[in-house]
Amino acid sequence: MTAYVISVLCMAGIYAILAMSYDLVFGFAGMFSIAHGAFFGIGAYGGALSMLGMGMPFLPALLIGGALAAVVAVLVAIPAGRLEGDYLVVGSLSFAVICYDLMINLTEVTRGPMGLPGIPSPSIFGVAFDTPLMLLLLILCILLIVAVVSARVAFSPYGRILRALKDDPLAVEASGRSVIRHKVEVLVLGAFLAGVAGTVYAAYVNFIDPESFVLRTSFVILVAAVLGGVGTLWGPCLGALFLWVVPEALRFAGIPSTMRGPLNEIVYGCLLLAVVFLRPQGLVGPRRLKSQPTP
């Protein structure tokens, strides 16, 4: 029972890292990208392959996973930094699908749908994190570091520029800051953190396959961020916890296991609809989203 509760919390922790890093991109800089799950996957494959193929220890693998996601983010963000609104949605959508296709089809590297088994559990300086409790501890530590980094970025003068990117890009340009440069920077930072989360995930479950990094993954991250309240950093963490704990209640409601997956997703969708209609600023969001006149 305890092991079970811990495993739910571990996944919630990993998704909290994802949701928080996504909040930087979406909540602060206002870039509605649906490719965060893809960066998560790139990080997972990068970290896992460096551990399996090169025998890297966990910490360097963590950095490699993050760095690989960041490098890919640089490559796509420089052309995509010009995109906004609907164009960004389409661009990130097709980027996510292309990443998934590559994970499935580049069988020489990723073993395709068979996935990568036998990823070693994390171990740092000889300390093996192989019990559920130790893993949870590790995940929480990493979450804490990510939270500190994100907060330092978000609640600094630099963070104000990021907010301005969303609220008034023209004013950013007028005050001599490059909109595209800041967009690329925040996208790369978000991708790096998502890549770190990917490596943590790979080391936690010991097995990855492309099915963990589908469009749904981006969707769950998005729901976690919106549910908690974008632009607050801790709201998305809370949202991630909520998303992992609430559907688990279904497990105890006597619902057959085959129906649980679809029902989980229906719960996610309904939660999102409820947020949209009842509380657009999310659970902890302080301010109401500004209403705009319809075109």
Place this chain on the structure above:
Amino acid sequence: MDLLLQLLVQGLASGALYAILGLSFGLIFNTTRLFHFAHGAVMPLGAYAIYLAVAQLALPLPLAIVLAMAIAAAAGMACELFLYRPLRRRGAPPLLWFLASFAVLVVAQNVLLLIFGGISLTLRSGAAASLLFLGLRVSELVIWKIIAGASATLAVAALLYRTRVGKELRAIVSNPEMAHVAGIDLERSYLIAYAVGSALTVPAGAIALFDQGVSPDLGEMPLLIATVAVFAGGIGSFMGGALGGLVLGLVAALSIYWTNSSFQMTLALAVMTAFLLLRPSGLLGIKMRRA
């Protein structure tokens, strides 16, 4: 040479199919400027309706298709009436429309999954018949795709350029405020766009029933194809969606000439997205409007 011709015919067929998708998504997107993700659930809904009508009620296929079109149109109109219209009236920012639409897609897909299960259902019995076309032996489906694509394009063109409704839709695309001032009922036109756009997914769904079969996630890839087709074709142009779809199908098929088939969609999407980055106004884009 023979291979190239074969690929060209295949590309023409899938391009015709994608053109239907581009037209259907484009009708909705260009008119309402709303990213209708839930569209991805309408296509499997229509396909399941055909399946039930044919396999359970033993209706003839054409009747089943008409029935499915009505159901799909009703589903599209329901999205507008119960989802987007209330949000629009509250003056909710576009972000919330996205989220609501995304949520409906996920809920609808999973409801279909609970009802029909994840196994793809098909109406095909045995291998599709093949026949000679332009001196090539091609499957019957190729012909059906081309017929469906061409007739859908002609039907939409007739609607847009020969009827009053079509004229109103074009007016809304070029300038919603002016159209409103001129007395066009925007909400009524939106409803029509949802109805026609949703009904147009049915031919594509019917072909899928005889091709790879229908499963709840049937609409996902077509949705992506449709959006890329519409954006590459040019926002603000209804026919651009058809052209974008056709080009996408041809690029995907011809890419087999250079690489293996598992990469064809990846490559085609990458090419089209790159094109979008270089020329955001698309193939036929009249002007670029700020999102």
